[in-house]
Amino acid sequence: MLPRIIFCFAVLLAILVVILLALLSPVAHKKAANNPSKPWLALSLYIQQPHISSSSIPSVAQSDTGAFIFHRALTEGPENTSHVVGKAQGFIIPIEHFANSAFNIIYLTFETPEFSGSLSVQAKHVEKKDREELTVVGGTGSFAFARGIAVFAQTDSQSSEADATYHVKLQLRFPNRSQTIPE
Numbered sequence: 001m002l003p004r005i006i007f008c009f010a011v012l013l014a015i016l017v018v019i020l021l022a023l024l025s026p027v028a029h030k031k032a033a034n035n036p037s038k039p040w041l042a043l044s045l046y047i048q049q050p051h052i053s054s055s056s057i058p059s060v061a062q063s064d065t066g067a068f069i070f071h072r073a074l075t076e077g078p079e080n081t082s083h084v085v086g087k088a089q090g091f092i093i094p095i096e097h098f099a100n101s102a103f104n105i106i107y108l109t110f111e112t113p114e115f116s117g118s119l120s121v122q123a124k125h126v127e128k129k130d131r132e133e134l135t136v137v138g139g140t141g142s143f144a145f146a147r148g149i150a151v152f153a154q155t156d157s158q159s160s161e162a163d164a165t166y167h168v169k170l171q172l173r174f175p176n177r178s179q180t181i182p183e
Contacts, residue, residue: 048165117141148172
């Protein structure tokens with residue numbers, strides 16, 4: 001009988017120690033203090049024509065059926081001399097039957113020391129307006145499992161869609177992370 005009492009007492013004491021360590025640990029309090037109250041990452045970028053003197057691949061192609069295929073540069077600023085941070089590629093069919101298609105995706109690929117990876121932006125509700133609010137549905141690398149909003153706004157309303165520069169504001173959230181990527 002005495003060994004059973006000692007065993008139960010030891011188990012109870014071990015459980016009590018684990019609970020007290022979890023509640024009184026300074027490491028747990030530091031993590032809670034460092035956790036930002038705003039778990040979003042905000043980025044502001046521009047999509048514009050790449051700076052290639054001659055290329056066999058057009059940067060924007062639009063077929064008779066309305067498919068919009070593009071390959072653009074992703075830059076830090078609106079000027080054509082701005083630093084290129086990646087590329088934007090996509091295939092969008094804004095026709096009524098395909099408007100809600102899962103194939104209407106814009107890929108934003110980042111190639112910088114700070115960010116390495118890509119984001120997938122779903123373009124389900126493209127209405128050819130000057131400002132579109134699209135959904136970020138995932139990412140890779142630095143942007144793994146990212147979710148959020150991508151707001152595309154045409155910077156110059158007088159230029160054609162093929163030559164237009166777009167301002168992209170990204171609001172990203174990363175699930176299951178205690179911290180976000182630093183801004």
